[in-house]
Amino acid sequence: MATEILMPALSPTMEEGTLAKWLVKEGDTVASGDILAEIETDKATMEFEAVDEGVLGRILVPEGSAAVAVNTPIALLVEEGEAVQDAEITAPAQAPVPADKTLTSESAPAAAITHPSPAAEVDTTPDWPEGTVLKKQTVREALRDAMAEEMRGNGDVFLMGEEVGEYQGAYKISQGLLDEFGAKRVIDTPITEHGFAGIGVGAAFGGLTPIVEFMTFNFAMQAIDQIINSAAKTLYMSGGQMGCPITFRGPNGAAARVGAQHSQDYAAWYAHIPGLKVAMPYSASDAKGLLKSAIRDPNPVIFLENEILYGRSFDVPDMADFTVPFGKARIWRSGTDVTIVSFGIGMTYALEAAEKLAEDGISAEVIDLRSLRPMDTATVIASVKKTNRCVTVEEGWPVGAIGNHISAVLMQEAFDWLDAPVINLTGKDVPMPYAANLEKHALVTTAEVIEAVRTVSYR
Amino acid sequence: MAARKTTAKPAKPNVSAEELKTYYRDMLLIRRFEEKAGQLYGMGLIGGFCHLYIGQEAVVVGLEAAAEDGDKRITSYRDHGHMLACGMDPDGVMAELTGRAGGYSKGKGGSMHMFSKEKHFYGGHGIVAAQVPLGAGLAFADKYRENGRVTFTYFGDGAANQGQVYETFNMAALWQLPVVFVIENNQYAMGTAQRRSTSTPDLYTRGAAFGIPGEVVDGMDVLAVKAAGEKAVAACRAGKGPYILEIKTYRYRGHSMSDPAKYRTREEVQKMREERDPIDHVRDLLLQGKHATEDDLKSIDKEIKAIVGKAADFARESPEPDLGELWTDIYAEAAE
Numbered sequence: 001m002a003t004e005i006l007m008p009a010l011s012p013t014m015e016e017g018t019l020a021k022w023l024v025k026e027g028d029t030v031a032s033g034d035i036l037a038e039i040e041t042d043k044a045t046m047e048f049e050a051v052d053e054g055v056l057g058r059i060l061v062p063e064g065s066a067a068v069a070v071n072t073p074i075a076l077l078v079e080e081g082e083a084v085q086d087a088e089i090t091a092p093a094q095a096p097v098p099a100d101k102t103l104t105s106e107s108a109p110a111a112a113i114t115h116p117s118p119a120a121e122v123d124t125t126p127d128w129p130e131g132t133v134l135k136k137q138t139v140r141e142a143l144r145d146a147m148a149e150e151m152r153g154n155g156d157v158f159l160m161g162e163e164v165g166e167y168q169g170a171y172k173i174s175q176g177l178l179d180e181f182g183a184k185r186v187i188d189t190p191i192t193e194h195g196f197a198g199i200g201v202g203a204a205f206g207g208l209t210p211i212v213e214f215m216t217f218n219f220a221m222q223a224i225d226q227i228i229n230s231a232a233k234t235l236y237m238s239g240g241q242m243g244c245p246i247t248f249r250g251p252n253g254a255a256a257r258v259g260a261q262h263s264q265d266y267a268a269w270y271a272h273i274p275g276l277k278v279a280m281p282y283s284a285s286d287a288k289g290l291l292k293s294a295i296r297d298p299n300p301v302i303f304l305e306n307e308i309l310y311g312r313s314f315d316v317p318d319m320a321d322f323t324v325p326f327g328k329a330r331i332w333r334s335g336t337d338v339t340i341v342s343f344g345i346g347m348t349y350a351l352e353a354a355e356k357l358a359e360d361g362i363s364a365e366v367i368d369l370r371s372l373r374p375m376d377t378a379t380v381i382a383s384v385k386k387t388n389r390c391v392t393v394e395e396g397w398p399v400g401a402i403g404n405h406i407s408a409v410l411m412q413e414a415f416d417w418l419d420a421p422v423i424n425l426t427g428k429d430v431p432m433p434y435a436a437n438l439e440k441h442a443l444v445t446t447a448e449v450i451e452a453v454r455t456v457s458y459r
Numbered sequence: 460m461a462a463r464k465t466t467a468k469p470a471k472p473n474v475s476a477e478e479l480k481t482y483y484r485d486m487l488l489i490r491r492f493e494e495k496a497g498q499l500y501g502m503g504l505i506g507g508f509c510h511l512y513i514g515q516e517a518v519v520v521g522l523e524a525a526a527e528d529g530d531k532r533i534t535s536y537r538d539h540g541h542m543l544a545c546g547m548d549p550d551g552v553m554a555e556l557t558g559r560a561g562g563y564s565k566g567k568g569g570s571m572h573m574f575s576k577e578k579h580f581y582g583g584h585g586i587v588a589a590q591v592p593l594g595a596g597l598a599f600a601d602k603y604r605e606n607g608r609v610t611f612t613y614f615g616d617g618a619a620n621q622g623q624v625y626e627t628f629n630m631a632a633l634w635q636l637p638v639v640f641v642i643e644n645n646q647y648a649m650g651t652a653q654r655r656s657t658s659t660p661d662l663y664t665r666g667a668a669f670g671i672p673g674e675v676v677d678g679m680d681v682l683a684v685k686a687a688g689e690k691a692v693a694a695c696r697a698g699k700g701p702y703i704l705e706i707k708t709y710r711y712r713g714h715s716m717s718d719p720a721k722y723r724t725r726e727e728v729q730k731m732r733e734e735r736d737p738i739d740h741v742r743d744l745l746l747q748g749k750h751a752t753e754d755d756l757k758s759i760d761k762e763i764k765a766i767v768g769k770a771a772d773f774a775r776e777s778p779e780p781d782l783g784e785l786w787t788d789i790y791a792e793a794a795e
Contacts, residue, residue: 008501011717012508032494033711033732035725044719051498070503158603184603190633195592195626202596205581206531208603229586230593237572239565240788242581274789298791 002057002076002084009070010039010046017041018066019074028056030077037063037074052077057084120378123328127285128317137316139309142284143173143249146291147211149321151181154209157295160187160196161213161250170215171251171310197223197248201230204246204300211295214250217266217304231300232275247294249303252280253345253395254432254443256308263432263439265396267344270302271372272400277326278373280304282347284314286370289324297326306345327374331383335365338453339383341406342393343369346444350393353449362457372402377409384410388419389456393449398426420456425449474682476750482524482681483741483751484759486516489540490738491767492549493712496539496556499771500716505556508585509570512540514711517737518643519544521684522611525692529606533581533594534613536571537643537710541613545578549766553774561777565784588614588621591640595631595701598638609695613641617648619662625669628701632669635700639691640666642705643678649714650722663705671701678708679735709735 007017018040024030030050037048057078061068068074076084137145151157158181163170165178165188178186189196193214200212214220220227231244254263270278277299281287287305294301316322332347333354342350347368354364365383369375384390390410392403403424410422428442493511500509512519515537523544526532534541542552547563555562555573563573571585581597584590594612601608618624619642631638642662646653653660663673672694676687684706691702709731713720720728745751 006502008498009503010501012506014717041717043717044721046713046717046719047725048501049497051494070501156603190626190629192626192629194623195630198589198592198623198627199596199599199630202533202581202593202598203600203603204596205593206597206600208600225586225589226592230584230589234572234574234582235791236788237564237568238574238582238788239563239567240791241564241576242574243791245791277790296793298793 002078002082003052003054004073005036005050005075005077007061007068007070007072007074008039008048010041010048011043014041014070016067016069019061019063019068020045022059022063024056026056026059029080030054030056054079055082057082120376122378122382123376127289127324127330128319128322133318134315135318136313137284138311138313139281139284139287139305140171140173140311142288142316143291143305144175144177146288147174147295148177148180150292150295151177151185156207157209157211158185158187159211159213160189160200162189162191162215164188164213169213171307173305173310174213193219193222194226198226198230200246201226201244204231204244205234205242209245209295211247211249214248216262216307217250217252218262218264220248220250220266227276227300227302228273232273235299236275243298244300245298247291247301247303249291249294250305251307251310252304253306254427254439257434257436257439259434260431265344265394265427267304267372267394268396268400268402270304271375271402271405273373275300276373277301277371278304279326279371280344281370282309282344282368284312285316285322286324286330286368288316289322290326290370292321292323293326296323304344309345324370326371327376328370329376329379330368330370331365331379332368333364333366335363335387337363337387338389338391338457339365339367339380339387340391340393340449340453341367341369341380341403343372343402344395346393346395349444349446349449352446353453356446356450357453362453362459364453369402375405377406377413380406381410381413384414385417388417390418390422391425391449391452391456392422393425393444395427395444398424398429401426420458423452423456425452476745476748478524479741479745479750480755480759482520483738483745483756484763485520485523485544486681486738486741487759487763488549488766489516489519489543491763492543492553492770493539495767495771496553497712497716499553499557499774504775505570506558507569508536509556509716510537510714511712511716512537512710514731514737515643515645515678515708516540517681517684517740518641518678518706518708521681522639522641522688524681524685525688526609526611527692529579529608530692531579531581531597531601531608531610532613533590533597533610534583535587535590535615535618536583536585537615538571538573538583542573542575542580542583545575545580547573547575547578547580549770550773553770554777557774557777558779559774559777560780560784561773565788566780567784567788588618588624590614591618591621591624592627594640595627595636595638598631598636599634602634602636607696609637609639609692611639611641613643615648616642616644616646616653616657616662617651619665620648620656624665628666628669628671631701632666632671635698637695637698638701639688639695640671640701640703642703643708644705645708645710647710647714647722650718650720652722661705663703666701666703671703673703673705676704676706678706679737679740681737681741
């Protein structure tokens with residue numbers, strides 16, 4: 001019985017090609033690996049090798065034939081001493097359809113295009129039970145306590161990064177950890193972000209729970225391939241086999257007067273990536289509760305801190321094991337006239353503005369997203385349905401901002417409730433300048449928040 | 460220890476007829492599997508990128524012979540050979556190539572992205588050299604756990620010019636990580652010959668600046684690869700830190716299926732195939748040493764043909780993934 005030799009696909013996009021030249025003739029004996037023909041694809045001229053061995057019984061498509069469809073029989077291979085029966089020749093029109101052509105985007109059912117997540121309910125449970133004793137703590141201390149508690153609870157948790165050990169942390173977040181946990185678990189790395197981020201991801205693949213500190217997230221751009229291509233995508237690419245429980249943390253956004261390369265907010269960058277979780281706390285309790293959740297999470301988490309907030313003090317519940325879940329916003333201030341949505345240091349301006357607006361009789365509801373992926377849009381939508389107006393506040397750049405996403409969600413989910421276009425306040429669309437006066441103008445300000453609220457309120 | 464070139468032919472290790480037959484069989488499985496993959500690609504059953512391992516079979520088969528249970532391996536996108544050599548199921552690998560539910564990644568990874576926790580195979584990575592720090596990270600985890608395991612981290616001569624390789628060399632040496640860096644030097648980084656991309660030809664010396672010992676190995680000789688692998692693994696297990704093996708090999712096919720390979724002559728490829736083929740080499744050892752007859756080898760050929768044929772059938776018949784799979788495996792659920 002003859003074996004059909006089919007016109008091969010020789011590139012990811014090839015559907016037809018030219019059979020430029022036969023390098024064997026009828027009657028020739030061919031072995032696996034012998035070059036049978038030259039075939040011109042849309043990109044190049046390729047040599048086409050035999051896979052099976054036998055005698056070339058008949059050439060079905062002569063050389064020089066153009067537009068030969070992939071999978072058209074082009075020749076018949078027979079065994080030694082065997083003749084080709086005419087009945088065995090299939091008409092090219094009956095060439096089998098390759099499997100990957102059977103499912104086109106047109107034929108894909110619409111159901112697959114929508115994420116099957118149910119409409120989220122607003123979760124209004126408080127972060128800690130009523131009557132819990134509170135203590136004042138800085139964001140810095142809260143972050144350190146979160147790491148220390150998780151390291152005490154799980155021997156597989158370790159911290160690595162530049163200056164995290166003997167120097168006690170470039171921003172003193174890891175102060176005291178080397179003394180308590182030793183050099184095996186608090187590891188000073190060379191200045192080599194791409195390398196140690198990759199080693200961290202590999203250690204997570206190997207079953208450990210790394211916390212990788214970037215001295216600032218500006219430097220994580222050196223490592224972003226490992227964060228996105230290796231950490232975020234591997235669970236999916238492995239069909240669920242290989243998780244990556246890792247936390248990447250460090251200060252993000254502008255500090256003060258450190259110039260363009262050290263003053264960037266990456267919130268929108270990482271929030272874009274399926275497979276990552278992204279937290280960006282404002283207060284000390286959220287810093288602590290979210291970091292503990294991050295370390296326990298079986299997925300890669302980007303934990304965006306802020307240098308200016310490190311020294312600020314907030315109430316933190318005095319509890320044995322306090323955590324804050326991802327995807328749950330916090331309403332810092334209830335209001336009826338306008339919704340202000342922010343996160344991270346943006347909350348400083350949002351809360352200041354709300355305070356001043358209250359003096360003028362405008363009641364602003366202030367929502368801290370806390371985590372950007374997953375994002376608690378349900379709380380935002382519910383609030384806007386009440387206030388009918390929304391201003392978003394963030395430090396990052398305006399194009400593709402987090403606020404843009406919230407605006408889009410409100411358009412789709414609360415269009416009929418909006419009494420004014422949503423305003424997205426962001427950092428200015430410029431690299432961060434060094435000069436003190438310019439830097440102040442490049443950042444979002446409390447005055448701009450007040451102005452935007454007045455604009456959406458028409459007063 | 461400094462990097463050194465092995466001038467004398469390595470002493471042939473004591474190898475039994477059974478072992479030789481196993482290497483022959485394992486290499487032949489990779490060769491026939493890859494030929495079949497090339498054929499299925501030509502039929503449109505495999506899409507996208509498909510990088511074949513034909514010609515390089517002795518590298519993974521030799522090193523797997525030096526590995527112990529629990530040792531890990533990680534490699535680039537030219538990964539089918541590594542998966543077969545560490546014992547992954549040819550059906551599951553082929554079905555992943557065709558993007559079917561029966562594939563190792565349920566059809567969601569493809570040729571370049573497969574994994575097996577059971578066989579300690581950690582991928583299958585599509586970004587050139589990204590697997591190098593990942594492999595050192597696996598070794599980091601083993602050292603942390605003090606479990607005596609070693610990680611084989613494979614990369615090519617092209618990847619050897621990436622910066623993250625040297626960041627990793629530095630940390631692996633600094634922290635004495637039990638990792639064997641295997642540079643599979645097939646002489647072409649896609650279409651660029653090594654002499655056109657690499658300032659110094661001897662890649663085994665690339666760890667010298669970090670104090671990592673290195674050796675060059677004939678990658679067309681499975682016994683030489685095995686012997687070098689055993690030495691490297693022993694050093695790692697003894698706590699001496701990383702080791703570099705530059706394994707000189709050759710890929711017969713293009714970089715990927717769509718590579719016309721105009722950067723080298725047909726004669727060059729033909730010469731390697733005829734004079735240095737790693738499978739013919741073992742075949743000759745078996746026949747000349749009277750360890751096997753032509754009939755014995757024919758029966759192995761037949762067995763392999765059946766395995767590969769079954770894998771191809773499975774890969775065609777396995778259904779495409781359910782559309783619901785689009786939305787699964789993006790996030791892992793917490794264990795609690």
